[in-house]
Amino acid sequence: AHRTKPDYYFLGSIAGAAILLLVTLLLPLGFDNDVYESMAWTLYAYHGLPYLASWDMNFPGIIFIHWASIALFGASDFGFRLFDYLVQIVFAGMFFRLNRRWFSPIESGTAVLLYALYYVKGGLGLAGKRDAFAIVFLTASALLLYRIRDHLELRSSIRLGATIIGYTLLLGVTASIAILIRPTYALFSLAIVLLLWNRGMNPSP
Secondary structure, eight states: OOOOHHHHHHHHHHHHHHHHHGGGGGOOOOHHHHHHHHHHHHHHHHOOOBTTTBOOSSOTHHHHHHHHHHHHHOSSHHHHHHHHHHHHHHHHHHHHHHHTTTSOHHHHHHHHHHHHHHHHHHGGGTTTOHHHHHHHHHHHHHHHHHHHHHHHTSOOOHHHHHHHHHHHHHHHHHHHHHHHHOGGGHHHHHHHHHHHHHHHHSOOO
């Protein structure tokens, strides 16, 4: 099938990020990751809920992410790093799509590669941390918000209304997961509410 240049930039940036991020597979678990992995193992193996069977001062979102990595790849340093690696590749694709809202394909691809380099350089201080996962859900929320906005500019219909409701529900899920990882990201959700409210109060002519 014929592919346009933006398609090649998208695929090329994903492939480049995947190659750069391979380094993170060699990283062991950091201190925070060790704690969350232990809590996730308690949840996975013994069904012990956070705050009841194990304790951490933070919100429990990251524990369920570690639980997912254990369920998919086992309880090991490499299993978690592989899970994080795959998540970051998905994020690279979303990051490219979000950047394309404002930038050219080559600029968007460059941003993806620079992010991958930054992520690798961050090492144990960044890879697999709470914010590294929260930003995935925040970016998904931003993409969904733009999708909702694009649909609001179309003529209304029952099918279109159902689509908007579906996207809005997904937006609520992704934003909620980000908040479960770090509660300060609730400010992002507030910004979404304000944007949608402003959109409703000032419809396009």
